[in-house]
Amino acid sequence: MRKLLDFFAGKRTRLETENVASMTVHQFAESLGNAIDAKDHYTCSHSEEVAVVAQMLAVELGLPDRECELLHIAGHLHDIGKIGLPDSILKKEGRLTADEYEMVKKHPGMGADIVKPVVSVSGLDQITGIILHHHERYDGGGYPYGLKGDQIPFGARLIAVADTLSAMASNRPYRKALEFRKIVEEIKKCSGSQFDPLVVEAFLDCSEQIEEYFAGSPTLVEEFGPDRKAFSEQVRVMS
């Protein structure tokens, strides 16, 4: 009996620790995402949007809660490697030179190196691969490794859609934010070339919800927005 009680006591402690660790990683990820968004003033809520849309796509695909949570955290962190880029490149209004573009292509690798120590102790180490490969293209034309189709971690294929969507929905130095209808057309057009068709299908299935989120729907912002209930609920379920 004593042993059994010790066993349950041990298990409880371990799970509570995991829960706290997971919350800490999320909060840490949110802070780092905010840091990079603050550095790049054209995308002041980009990491947050990618985190939210990634979670919505994951939920639409029926992925387990743990995966949805992991993708949300990866969304916050996906561009953290940009912290290693000089402001002259990050805030440049004109076209990047070939050398500057080569520097930009290093941000996924720098990001993976930055988060590795934190995510590897929390059991969320798939996040490293998601960050490293979030600019790969489904047809193999992306960077840093030119991986193709299934060679690209699924989470990275999902973040790629969320990332492009958020970028198209925001004002950039060289163009205004696109209308949501145009964004849907663009993403559809890139199915099978830039994006995994399965992720595009999930996007089309929940595009109305995503449009509402971008339009600032109070219900969706409450559900998926900062300190969202859905996220806390998932963490609660994990414990």
Ligand SMILES: [Fe+2]
């Ligand atoms: Fe978050």
Ligand SMILES: [Fe+2]
């Ligand atoms: Fe990126």
